[in-house]
Amino acid sequence: MQLNPTRLVQSLALLGVISSLSAQAQTLEEVVVSASRSEQRSFDAPAAVQSVPRETIQAAGPQVNLSESLGRVPGLTILDRQNYAQDLQVSIRGFGARSAFGIRGIRLLIDGIPATTPDGQGQGSSISLPSTDHIEVLRGPLALLYGNSSGGVIQAFSKAAPKEAEIGYQYYVGSYGLHRADYQFGDTLGTVGIMADYSTFSIDGYRANSFTERKQFNTKIGFDASEQLHVNLVFNQFDMPLAQDPLGLTRAQLLADPTQAGKDSSGNNSARYFVRKTVLQNQLGSSATYTLDSDHSFTGRAYYGTRDNLQYQTGTPGPNVNGAWTGLNRAYYGVGLQYNARSKWADTPVEWATGYEFDRSREFRQSGAANLGQKTSTTRSEDNQAENSDLFAQGSALVSDSISVSAGLRQSTVRFVSDDYYITPSDPNGSGNVSYQATTPVLGVTLHARDDLNLYANYGKGFETPTLAEMAYKLNPAPVGQFNTTLSASNSQHYEIGSKWTPSPSARMDLSLYQIDTTDELVIASSVSGRTAYKNAPGTSRTGWELSGSTQLTPHVAFNASASMIDAHYTQTFLSGTTGTTRVENGNKLPGIPQTSVFTELAWTSEANPVKPAGLRLGVELVQAGRIYANDTNTESADGHTVLNLSASQRWAVGKGGLTLYGRLNNVSDEKYVGSVIVNQASNQYYEPGLPSNWTLGLSLNLPL
DSSP: OOHHHHHHHHHHHHHHHOOOOOOOOOOOOOOOOOOTOOEEETTTSSSSEEEEEEHHHHSEEEEEEEEHHHHTTEEEEEEOOOOOTTTOOOEETTBTTSSSSSSSHHHEEEETEEOOOOOOOGGGSSGGGEEEEEEEESSGGGGGGGTTOSEEEEEEEOOOSSSEEEEEEEEEEEEEEEEEEEEEEEEEEEEEEEEEEEEEEEEEOTTTOOOEEEEEEEEEEEEEEESSSSEEEEEEEEEEEEEEEEOOOOOOHHHHOSSOOOTTSSSSSHHHHOOOOEEEEEEEEEEEEEETTTTEEEEEEEEEEEEEEEEEEOOOTTTTTTEEEEEEEEEEEEEEEEEEEEEEEHHHEEEEEEEEEEEEEEEEEEEEEETTTEOOOOOOEEEEEEEEEEEEEEEEOSSSSSEEEEEEEEEEEEEEEEEEEBBBBBBBOOOEEEEEEEEEEEEEEEEEEETEEEEEEEEEEEEEOTTTTTSSOEESSSEEESSOOOOEEEEEEEEEEEEEEEEETEEEEEEEEEEEEEEEEEEEEEEEEEEEEEEEEEEEEEEEEEEEEEEEEEEEEEEOOOOOOOOESSSOOESSTTTEEEOTTOOOOOOTTSSSEEEEEEEESSOOSSSSOOOEEEEEEEEEEEEEEESTTTEEEOOOOOEEEEEEEEEEEEEETEEEEEEEEEEETTOOOOOEEEETBTTTTOOOOOSSSSSEEEEEEEEOO
């Protein structure tokens, strides 16, 4: 795909015209921390970064999936699989697109505490959306300063405790048996603030064998230990006692009946195998900030968590309906210390931060055969460990009235160790260890051309190690359960230029263009029955642009839009596949990455009050995604699609509190489309269908006590 300059110019012109028509209403300043590790205006951040506020998160749906509210961020792709056993497929500028399950290549943080393990694995379900105040999404070179597998950063921040005691209740119902309930309590007693949130979710699912039940508890306690020391304690529990897995479909199965569960060559579907997953995760964390004075502070963090994961998969077809199971029992912890300062060096204002981070994850992995969804044997038993030890420093200096320079450096060491306890003549010792080291520099320049216009350019080097899950299988010739230490870490070079323009107090437009060149890109060699083996591809290239804009057309009408295009392809020919004879040609597109995406929203409110919206709100959304390839050879792909969504909400004041009713109708035109693909699935079961027309109704009640 070639980038289309004409389309880019047209998009810029459209947003420019809309911005010039905007009302001169005062808007709130958007504050972010991801780009510089300290609070600053998003407009001043020398990077592509967006913040999605609480109002958007709550209005976008029942607050189950990140895809509800983050789809409006350009450059961020969230493929909603409607498969809670495998989580969302999330990618930023193509990083993370290869993931067979969970999130790879993107750093997740919740209240400053990592939700990504040292090897780069994370789950979007770790974020409790009902208790989230806002979410920041950082793309581009500055994200590389977050270490291994940081093609981008998604950082969630919990709601602050209210000044007075307050209770909240939310309830949603929707298509395919969706039920969602949420209970909240918040209060401040002296200097101690508490926010507690408990939510439940269940859904029968659009497809066969896709019932899911989840429960989540999240609490945050903040207090001042002294005038200079503020401490936060955060506890989160995620309990998913059952998530059935409908698996992917072949093209023929998709066309015949998109609601069916995936079948093997013997005609047994995932319901017969009882393919499913159960998860229980607990995490306790603490962060503390010690303020020396207005210009100097220390921030420390420490956390500990456990995650138990049991998954049943399909297996070898046959009369006994064989299957497989995998169990992971993980314990993980980490500490970090950061120093922030503002000073002057030779009369030049400088803001900088430096710190150290250590994280470790250890998981006990077992697997074996299953029959009709029940364990019959154990054929794998091992300990897998991953840890990182990183030093970093970054800062910015205002070298003149109109030019500032940003720079950073991170030195990372990532180690993996596997101890194999199941050793037989036919299953030799699969133990091994490997370590990776990288130094990732970032350099950027920002031109403050006018009070309403900033221009910036950034360069950075990044690296991405394999994850423990990606090292779990070797090709022999199909994926077999042995620790694979032959994989190399991929290395990338990132180039970015961008602009931020605020033509009026109520309008803003952001544009970024980027080029990313990668060597030793990790790609899927083969994926069979949930067992996926990886290899290194010699080279890839990503070129793209991202555009976003928002404006208040009138005191009652607002318009938001984002668009992005990406050309992600292999730059060298290589051999892949189970037998190692599948030829992937130079120029083939990277699978799992939509080539274009567009989000637009036009909203009308009966009340013109951006601080505390009241009354009636009506919204129209148009969401477009381009073609997405399913395999490296580009012989299978899903067509692009366009979906129209309608939303409405009505808020009433109830004393000092409020009651809000929500309604959404998604995919109004009932378009048939593929929601996501399973990259390089060996049985050609690539496709996971998107939802037809579906609805959600909900209410939210907040009352002070």
